[in-house]
Amino acid sequence: MSNQPRVAKVLAALLVSMTVGAVVLMALGNNPPSEGVFSLSTYYLKNLDSVEEAVRSSAYQSAGRWDRVEIYYSGTKGGNIKQLTSLSGLAGTEDINCHFVICNGLGAGDGQIQSTEKWKRQWSMISGRTWYGSGKTIRICVIADGKSALPTDSQRQMTRELVKELRRRFEIQTDSVYYPNNW
Template identity: 25%
Template sequence: MRPLLAALASLACLAAAAGCQQKQACLVRAPPPPYFGPRVATALPMPSRSSPARPATLELPRDPSRSASWGTAAWRPSDLERPWRFIVIHHSATAAGSAAQFDRMHRDRGWDELGYHFVIGNGTGSYDGEVEVGSRWPKQKHGAHCKVADHPEYNDYGIGICLVGNFDLAHPSEAQMQALARLVRFLMDRYGIPRGRIYGHGQLKATDCPGRNFDYGDLFRRL
């Protein structure tokens, strides 16, 4: 009888230990929210550890050439143009996104609309290399992307361009860099902005934006 009771007690201990391990395996600690541009925003839903991270995608039209954002026509504002003096480059610090998604994020934080003037997609919420025109640009409205103490001019007269992606972890795609260079050349020519006034966000403010892997030299070689 005593050996039988001892065996039953051992089985009970094993069962209790297994149950504890299962509960521990179910615990998932939420990671900190990623840095998003000039302010911290709640990014796309984080996947559980049981499934690999996959960026959210949207169904895109079959013929991207029909989108006005692939030509420079949408880059020419019809309203009275602002005397722009700077170009400031950002990354979204998210794996996926689009102008519409970032606009919702900014509005959720109490901003009036998307803080950037342009967003360059990475193939998730828009085509890879597609230049999306933000709602501020047609109105020639000041930016809300580079708040620097004692230097309001970077928002007032700075054109904000955001590339979708986290360039602390990855690199911009070739399509994104081509689109960025094309857009920057257009803006330089139209507003007489010199190369010396093209900045990354982190060159004006203490931030990693547009990411450690953003290659300024590559951009300037394309201009």
């Protein structure tokens, strides 16, 4: 029975450490630490929510509406939907010729997915001097120039997650997804 003092000390230490941990968590409230231990579950929950939110639209989405996904570079080192619209000399953001923009941290959050009005209304892209695709193609613009400004790891990951969700939702085949040459 000489172990009883040791057991009591261990239980007391456990009780104190759990109490301190609980006090720290309550002090943080809903504001988790900005840096520290990486939580894979938190990362995936946050990113999956943003992908599902981006894919959602106000218009009806039918499985056969889209049959191809094309990813291309913006040709810029930074930006977002509004900045791309301005650089292209377009009248408004509804005129941008893509469905999604994946930002790189220079103009919007790194890996942030922005849905365009064309996507929200389920409109097709307009063929023009730089693109001759079909009306069933989903276009994803990744903010990068493909040379000196390559996509970030977050952009690549979020693009993969977005493509995965689009393929699942619209039954798009793997060989109907096109990435830039140096992806």
